[in-house]
Amino acid sequence: MKRISIFIDGNNFYFGLKKIYENEKDLINFNFEKFCNFLKGKNEIVNIFYYNAPLDRTKNLDKYKNQQKFFEKIKKIPKFNLILCKLLKRRIKKTNKYYYVLKEDDIHMAVDLVKGAFKNFYDIAILVSGDGDFVPAVLVSKEEGKFVENVYFKKSASTNLKKNCNRSFELKKELLDRFFN
Numbered sequence: 001m002k003r004i005s006i007f008i009d010g011n012n013f014y015f016g017l018k019k020i021y022e023n024e025k026d027l028i029n030f031n032f033e034k035f036c037n038f039l040k041g042k043n044e045i046v047n048i049f050y051y052n053a054p055l056d057r058t059k060n061l062d063k064y065k066n067q068q069k070f071f072e073k074i075k076k077i078p079k080f081n082l083i084l085c086k087l088l089k090r091r092i093k094k095t096n097k098y099y100y101v102l103k104e105d106d107i108h109m110a111v112d113l114v115k116g117a118f119k120n121f122y123d124i125a126i127l128v129s130g131d132g133d134f135v136p137a138v139l140v141s142k143e144e145g146k147f148v149e150n151v152y153f154k155k156s157a158s159t160n161l162k163k164n165c166n167r168s169f170e171l172k173k174e175l176l177d178r179f180f181n
Helices: 012-020 024-029 032-040 061-075 105-120 131-145 159-164 175-178
Strands: 002-011 045-052 080-084 086-091 098-103 125-128 145-151 166-170
Touching: 002 012, 002 032, 002 105, 012 024, 012 045, 012 175, 032 045, 032 125, 045 105, 061 080, 080 105, 105 125, 105 131, 105 175, 125 131, 131 145, 131 159, 145 159, 159 166
Parallel strands: 002 045, 002 125, 045 080, 125 145, 145 166
Antiparallel strands: 086 098
16 A cells, blocks of 8 residues: 555646536535545545635635635545645736736645655655646656656646656546536
């Protein structure tokens, strides 16, 4: 039995699900515990890391409250670690319009992946993201003798990340349907 650490890029995962499932309210019913148990197979989960940022409550209080309920729900999953990062508000030049940028999530995820490899916290890392920025952390983890799997959505997949992981597989609707309550 191998020791598994799962690293979930929360923003990437949310928008991947949203492209497949149009009704945003249904997304809160995604069962992360069942999903992670599927990913681990017959192995043992030692840690699950989920990286995201709290929404701006002043922009949409209902969305903020729903996200907080979601965070409370996933924090109850055994060995689950919610890593909250920053959501920065940026103004579009010469307008009064704003957009938001998620900061520090990728670096937290990469550091945790590499730290876990060096401290021998896991045998297999499952990276749930399509972001190619993780390739250097994947390569360092593999140099430490770790097996790294990439789980991704087709629309956000990095060919370079898939190529540099030991194994990769796409999350398709047929599979994801199994994880809704």
